Amino acid sequence: MKLSRLLDEISPLEVHICGDAEISDICFDSRACKKGSLFVAVRGYKTDGHKYIEKAVENGASAVIAEEKPVCPVPWARVENSRRALASASAAFYGHPEKRLKIVGVTGTNGKTTVTNLIKTVLESCGEKCGLIGTNGNMIGSRMLYTERTTPESKDLYALLKEMADEGCTYAVMEVSSHSLALDRVWGLEFESAVFTNLTQDHLDFHATMDDYARAKSILFDRCRKAVVNSDDAYCGVMLERCRGSKVTYSAKDPGADAFANDIELGQQGVSFNLVFAGGNFPVYLGIPGMFSVYNALAALGCCISLGIDPDDVVSALKSAHGVKGRAQVVPVNADYTVMLDYAHTPDGVENILKAARGFARGRVVALFGCGGDRDKTKRPIMGKAAGSLADFCIVTSDNPRSENPGDIINDILPGVMETSCPYVVIEDRREAIRYALQNGRKDDVIVLMGKGHEDYQEINGVRHHLDEYEEVMKFFGM
Numbered sequence: 001m002k003l004s005r006l007l008d009e010i011s012p013l014e015v016h017i018c019g020d021a022e023i024s025d026i027c028f029d030s031r032a033c034k035k036g037s038l039f040v041a042v043r044g045y046k047t048d049g050h051k052y053i054e055k056a057v058e059n060g061a062s063a064v065i066a067e068e069k070p071v072c073p074v075p076w077a078r079v080e081n082s083r084r085a086l087a088s089a090s091a092a093f094y095g096h097p098e099k100r101l102k103i104v105g106v107t108g109t110n111g112k113t114t115v116t117n118l119i120k121t122v123l124e125s126c127g128e129k130c131g132l133i134g135t136n137g138n139m140i141g142s143r144m145l146y147t148e149r150t151t152p153e154s155k156d157l158y159a160l161l162k163e164m165a166d167e168g169c170t171y172a173v174m175e176v177s178s179h180s181l182a183l184d185r186v187w188g189l190e191f192e193s194a195v196f197t198n199l200t201q202d203h204l205d206f207h208a209t210m211d212d213y214a215r216a217k218s219i220l221f222d223r224c225r226k227a228v229v230n231s232d233d234a235y236c237g238v239m240l241e242r243c244r245g246s247k248v249t250y251s252a253k254d255p256g257a258d259a260f261a262n263d264i265e266l267g268q269q270g271v272s273f274n275l276v277f278a279g280g281n282f283p284v285y286l287g288i289p290g291m292f293s294v295y296n297a298l299a300a301l302g303c304c305i306s307l308g309i310d311p312d313d314v315v316s317a318l319k320s321a322h323g324v325k326g327r328a329q330v331v332p333v334n335a336d337y338t339v340m341l342d343y344a345h346t347p348d349g350v351e352n353i354l355k356a357a358r359g360f361a362r363g364r365v366v367a368l369f370g371c372g373g374d375r376d377k378t379k380r381p382i383m384g385k386a387a388g389s390l391a392d393f394c395i396v397t398s399d400n401p402r403s404e405n406p407g408d409i410i411n412d413i414l415p416g417v418m419e420t421s422c423p424y425v426v427i428e429d430r431r432e433a434i435r436y437a438l439q440n441g442r443k444d445d446v447i448v449l450m451g452k453g454h455e456d457y458q459e460i461n462g463v464r465h466h467l468d469e470y471e472e473v474m475k476f477f478g479m
Contacts, residue, residue, distance in 0.1 A: 001093055003063050003075055006038065009092040010085040012077035014069065021062040021075050026093055026155050028086055030056035040086040040155075041066040045183075049082070065089065087154035087187035097162035098189050101131070101169060104303060105176040105186075105224065107217050108197030110349050111296050112150070112175040114288070115197060117324050118300035119173050125317035126309055131164035133157070133174035135343075136325060136454045140167050151180030154187060178216040186223075194224035194243075195303050197295065199235040200348030218242040228302040230295060231257050248306050250298040252291075259302045261294050268360035275301060275315070282315050288323045290356025326453025328356060331473045337363065337445035339438070339473055343453025345372060345399070347382040353448055354390035363444030367391035368437050369451050370430070371413055373404030380409065384416025391448075394424035397433035399451045400459040430458060431472060438476045449473075 003021040024036030030052035033039050039056035041049035041064065053070050064076040065085050079085040091098065104119060106112045113135050120130045120139075132139040135150045138160060145160075151174065152160060164172050176194075180186050199214055214235045221227050221242040229239050231249035240247055251257035252264065252273075261273040261284070270287035271294050286297045297318060304314045323329060331339040338361075342353040350369065357365045367387040371380045387394050394417055398406040406428050417424050427433035430452075437447050449469050452458075456468040 003038065006089045006092055007077055009088045010065070010077070010079055012065075012079050012085075014078040015075075016077075017075045019075065023063065023093070026086070026090055027056070027061070028153060028155060030059060030061075033057075033059040033061040035060040035062060037061045038063045038065065038089065040064075040082055040089065041068075041070070042082050042086060043067070081184070083154070083184040084187045087158070087184055090155040090158040091188050094158045094162040097158060097165040100165040101161060101172045102192040102307075103161075103189055104171060104173045104193045104195070104307070105189075105191045105220055106174070106195040106197065106299070106303075107176045107178070107181070107220050108195075108230075109200045109346055110352065111197035111292065111299065112177075113343070114293075114296045114324050114327050115195060115299045115303075116173045116175055118286075118296060118318065118321055119195075119303050120171075121321045122300060122304045122309065122314050122317040123171050123173070123307075125320075126313060128171050129167075129169045131160070131169045131172040133160065133172065135175060140164050140169060150175050150177040151185050154185045157185060176220050178213055181219040182216040186220075189223060191220065191224040193226040193228060193303050193306050194220045195228045195299050196221070196230055196233070196236070196239045197299055198230055198233045198348070200346055214238045226306040228299060228306055230299065232295075246306070248302045250295075250302045252294050252298065259298055259305070261298055264291075264294055266291060266294075266356075266359045271297070273297075275311070277301075277305065277311055280311065282311050284315050285319050286321060287319075288321075288328055289360065290328055290352060291359075292352040292356065293328070324454075325470075326455070328353060329453075329470075331470060333473060333477050333479070335438075335441060335477065336443040337441040337447060339441075340446060340448045341453060341469055341473075342448060342450050343455075344369070344450040347379055347386045350383050350386040350450060351390060353450060354387065357446040357448050358390060361444070361446040363442055363446070364392035365390065366393045366395065366437060366441070366445055366447040368395040368397060368433055368447065368449045370397045370399035370406075371409050372400045372451075373402035373406075373409055375402075377412055380412035381414075381416030381419075384413040385419050386416075387450075388417040388420030388422035388424070391422055394422055395433050395437055396424055396426045397430045398428050398458070399430075400455075401461075402459050403461060406460075430467065434469065434472050435476060438473065 033056045039061040138145040225245040227243040249257040250259040260276040263274040275282040329341040457464040458467040
């Protein structure tokens with residue numbers, strides 16, 4: 001594609017073109033550049049792409065887009081916002097695949113992965129082929145693709161959307177993180193429907209305050225035709241205020257919500273409730289335990305109904321929906337106690353999964369958890385207190401320490417645990433902690449391994465070491 005064609009999409013402030021270069025790829029990492037590449041210098045969270053313009057040209061970049069006037073021997077354009085320019089240029093380069101898909105976005109602190117999977121399940125039960133973009137991985141129909149982050153960088157996102165559209169997908173259902181909204185990774189997308197699950201403390205290493213966090217999430221609702229919002233969440237109004245399209249609220253507390261759940265029953269195998277919607281009553285069952293599953297089901301119901309699917313068809317599809325790997329996942333072990341895996345890594349996530357476990361536990365609830373390094377430190381004692389308040393025994397261990405000392409992270413967690421009367425033990429090595437939990441499990445206990453969920457690694461000093469908790473549990477039992 002000609003450079004001039006891409007520049008038409010980004011409204012540059014200043015252009016220097018010496019010949020109309022043929023662009024064969026778009027890069028935001030100078031190391032990936034080759035002959036024919038357009039390098040877009042992006043200001044990142046940890047570094048600034050403008051420092052690597054010279055390196056990109058050395059590697060073969062045929063043109064450069066930047067926010068500062070570059071000194072380089074290839075055509076260049078100066079723009080006001082290079083992140084938005086990256087998104088707009090990528091959309092054009094891949095032939096605007098977003099126009100061939102109906103895009104559904106789900107945002108919130110907790111529940112995004114499960115809700116997107118439930119929506120995909122419902123849509124596919126109605127004959128639609130769906131793409132999925134999220135934390136557990138990306139999918140095109142049933143084909144799984146590797147992913148490194150919840151929402152890809154815009155260039156990778158548009159490439160993925162093109163692949164989905166080319167393979168016959170009619171919908172793309174995606175988790176939309178606050179980072180992706182604040183950093184313009186989803187710039188240029190118009191969402192057919194947008195869902196807000198909840199907002200609890202997380203990512204305050206990136207967002208200055210909870211209000212800033214909420215404002216970042218609310219950007220999604222500037223760009224949607226239909227909004228589906230949890231009206232039981234304190235930040236519901238922030239989302240609805242930004243919405244330009246139609247609105248659907250859902251609740252398990254307020255009968256005045258558009259979609260209301262009553263007659264709720266929580267069991268070890270799942271949840272059931274009566275959905276009140278548009279004057280009708282619909283019996284709902286979802287085979288994932290916990291009160292949070294009621295909210296996840298309501299989010300999926302509200303979204304799919306907003307897309308024009310008959311409520312009876314949505315309810316029918318949810319009955320056959322399976323849980324998501326690493327989300328309230330029961331490991332099938334030969335023991336007289338239960339082992340669950342969950343991705344809970346926020347105070348609210350810890351509270352949700354432990355309440356779910358306590359709802360069906362006949363013995364103790366044992367909580368094994370840690371906190372991630374290089375992330376919001378203020379939530380560490382809060383998570384400790386949440387675990388200690390709801391568990392009968394805590395095992396405090398390491399999560400993904402990243403560049404931090406695991407012992408320092410644990411010391412940040414312990415004051416919260418100590419505020420409660422819950423007994424605890426500290427075992428820094430996570431494998432040893434898991435073995436300890438399993439060796440000391442008692443009849444009818446529910447042992448909840450929290451924080452890793454679907455992840456199959458532990459990141460220590462920038463290196464990812466293989467650690468799959470499902471494998472560890474199965475290995476312990478010789479399965």
